[in-house]
Amino acid sequence: MNAPTPQPLLFQPTRGNADLAARLRRAVAGMVMFDPASRGRYATDASIYQVDPIGVLVPSSAADVEAALDVCRDLRVPVLPRGAGSSQCGQTVGAALVIDHSKHLNRIVALDKDAMTVMVEPGVVLDQLNAWLKPHGLWFPVDVSTSAQATLGGMAGNNSCGSRSIAYGNMVHNVHAVDALLSDGTQARFGPASEMQSASPPVRRLLDGLEAIGARERDEIALRVPTVMRRVGGYNIDVFNPQSERPYTTNGSVNFAHLLVGSEGTLAWTRQLTLNVRPLPAHRALGVVNFPSLYRAMQCTQNLVALGPSAVELVDRTMIELSRANPAFRPVIDAALTGEPEAILLVEFTGGDADGPLRRLDDLVALMGDLGLPGSVIRMSDAAAQKALWDVRKAGLNIMMSLRGDGKPVSFIEDCAVPLAHLPDYVDRLTQIFRKHGTRGTWYAHASVGTLHVRPILDMRRDGAAKMRAIAEEASAMVREYKGAFSGEHGDGLVRSEWVAWQFGPRLTRAFEEIKDLFDPAGLMNPGKIVRASRMDDASLFRFPPGYRTLPIATALDWSAWNVQNDPLTDTVSPPGTGGDPAHGFAKAVEMCNNNGHCRKFDAGTMCPSYRVTRDEAHLTRGRANTLRLALSGQLGPDFASQSVRDALDLCVSCKGCRRDCPTGVDMAKMKIEFMHHWRQAHGLRLRERMIARLPHWAPRAAAVPWLSNLRDVIPGAKLLGEKCLGLARQRTLPRWRRDTFLGNRSAASDRQQEDEADVVLFVDTFTNYFEPENARAAVAVLRAGGYRVHVARAAADDAQSNRPLCCGRTFLAAGMVDEAKHEARRVVAALAPHVARGAAIVGLEPSCLLTLRDEFLVMGMGNAALRLSESSFLIEEFLAREHRDGRLDLPLAPLPESRALLHGHCHQKAFDALSPALAVLRLVPGLDVQLIESSCCGMAGSFGFEAAHYDVSMRMAELSLLPAVRAAAADTLIVADGTSCRHQIDDGMRGAGRRQALHVVRVLERALAAAARSDGIPR
Ligand SMILES: Cc1cc2nc3c(=O)[nH]c(=O)nc-3n(C[C@H](O)[C@H](O)[C@H](O)COP(=O)(O)OP(=O)(O)OC[C@H]3O[C@@H](n4cnc5c(N)ncnc54)[C@H](O)[C@@H]3O)c2cc1C
């Protein structure tokens, strides 16, 4: 495994920077990180580049940044401000001290409703701001697709633009003032010129210098600066001679903050932003226009824009098909289509009253009739339907990004902006250019402003760089011909700063350099971006340069599905295992992370619970994937199973949130299993880890003497001893061993007779059997009440350990004991195969156990037998919901004393879309109002929360939303949770605070059955 390093170590400890690190540590209270893995995690953004930063500072306050700038100035160290690092052009990577202000500098400072402005720190995330503004009836309308992670500091840095920019403009149109810190230590508030009359002498000198450049270059500005609204390249020198078709200020006056907007951290550090807010639109309506060709859609865009919509967004045929391939999205997209269009345009109208947008839809329908496309518009006035369609559009992009193989959709001409009149020809000609270079692109997004997104598929490890330049040159010639902007949304960074001179000419390029030097004479702020740039195809800056190789490692799990190559022209992927990855596909799976930063989101989804409590890049899916990638390619040293990787994975609770929520399907839980396998081989396991892993083996003995096994929670001092010796948190109770285990019970044994006729085979996991046997009994009762013949799964007769209950192997997997897990899996497959073969449903109760049969079993080398088992395995709620939907289940249920139930979903339930069935089944209980707790991971996650080292993080995860929701629930509300860990966490978390016992879904159904039986006098 520890083969010789295949390529140079990029993340060497930087000897010359010891002085910098030491001085920073003395000067600041925040985190100072100079270790190779931390630097490696800040070496990339959502671009194709990778540059080793000198070090990383996570400041705890603005004062930290001031102090750090003083040190950097003294030592002449460059500085690179960073928010979420979701930039696509490489503007957030560089050989500098990276300052990540997203963790602590994220306060919303003040709202001024009279002035309609809000003041924020740079690390505030757009969704966070808009959620805060909503109760005031306001919003900040620059609605970038990355709204869940993009920070306002980064959005200002990039002059970001949203889907509705046609109505609201870009960042530059919505920033009122910037409180900035310059690299020489000067602090100033940059805003309207009229408000800067009393600037300090050094700031006045700076402003005078800028104005002189503006006056001198007046004619050149008029000649060279594109007039399209979507122009974000270079500096906004047109503040001095307005060019944009949407002026930055209403009266053409100068606002110096606008020079800082779009400056990509090259001029100053933004300490605070004052933003213009808008009233939330009360009503929206969506018209979906279906077109027979992409060309026709582009031709009509101008006419549509003339109707005054708030958005006109394109979805092309490929995206439509990708969306239709997903069963969940198919009905949504189908509802928006008439026939088989080659493209659709989503045309949105907003208004203060409900009728306004609807009347505009009438206008749209009439217009399309006039344009010769009658009947082409699908009207959507329902807010939920509109949201569903916008979500589909986003998902289509995600599917595109999840292309496996080394060829990836590369962003470098993704946001050229051309005047609407030229859009049809631009799209047509660029498509031909792609074809000429052996690739293709999918078109989508902002038709309204002439900024269509398109990413040709290129392989940067092979001939991608040459093709990138060739395509960029041909595209730029077209952009020039059409008088458009080469950089229309995502900024310049490393991929397009080279093109600034091409776009603006030598005079303005020199003027930009002068502007840079006036603000930052020492050249410390994010050097090499916008001015004095490197070439876009400088391979030494690539994340995957030609010759990129990975360590040859023998993997424990089967990653061959990722070990493929794709052909963009034929749209085909080579067979599994043919991709040439020395790590057998594991490295390629890890490389699926394209750094878009979506795992930093805080919405209702699961991903990523550890980041939600720590806000550290290291404890983020992206940070973990980057650490793995660097380790797998030998960039952190020759040893893949290193402590730095272990540290990065330590707080991963294996919730599989990323498996579902990550746009490219990065499955860190599976990756952690693989890593832990290598770690165990290299370093062994601790006693506690071995003990927990082997629990299914020693459980029968522990359950035989429950009075002894349960002593730890009874004897004074035993908890403390357990913490000292085993690392089990003393604050925790342990699950209670039961003598009346389910599988030891005679009635379960009697099910053996029904074995061959059973419709349902109940897979009773270790936890249910030994700790909560009543759940299995309830399951049997419910299934039988539904008329099913139930058999309880047991080991095959020829199983060498036929007396030991079946086990999914999860505890072994968590410890990286993959061989032991495979042994358990083979027992399960062997035992259940005959039942699967005769069409029985395999039903389980514990999500993490049952879903192992559907997930990890498939990558354990068990072939078709495992595949067939996975297709026949269901959580009990999935089975019951399906049967009810298909009219085969009619349980006699009666109302319960409780009228409300709150459901907390287990993370794996969420990852496998098994929450809606749980809701559906609970809603079968008459009169029960069932609500979902919008929560991420409960924090217990198997043994994670029991460990002393993780107790604090575990409780903080629970306190994010789960425990507050349980506390707020009325005493007569049922708390429902299907995960054994989740129930335990709720139990522990509510101790001393009005104890609440959470129930498995089947227990609720069992009670409703009993209630029905009582009411009709029939015993059940
Ligand atoms: C899938 C995907 C979709 C995207 N969609 C859009 C979109 O719809 N519209 C759009 O405009 N962009 C989009 N982007 C690009 C990117 O998400 C946006 O530009 C976003 O606003 C960047 O925010 P951030 O917090 O990640 O900034 P970062 O990437 O961290 O930083 C951006 C720039 O701002 C500078 N900066 C950050 N903070 C400061 C500060 N305090 N002081 C000075 N300079 C600072 C940085 O140095 C850098 O140059 C998309 C990116 C991806 C990956």
Ligand code: SF4
């Ligand atoms: S792990 Fe997924 S969501 Fe996170 S940055 Fe990578 S690709 Fe994006």
Ligand code: SF4
């Ligand atoms: S499995 Fe869960 S905790 Fe681990 S990286 Fe994915 S989302 Fe985060």
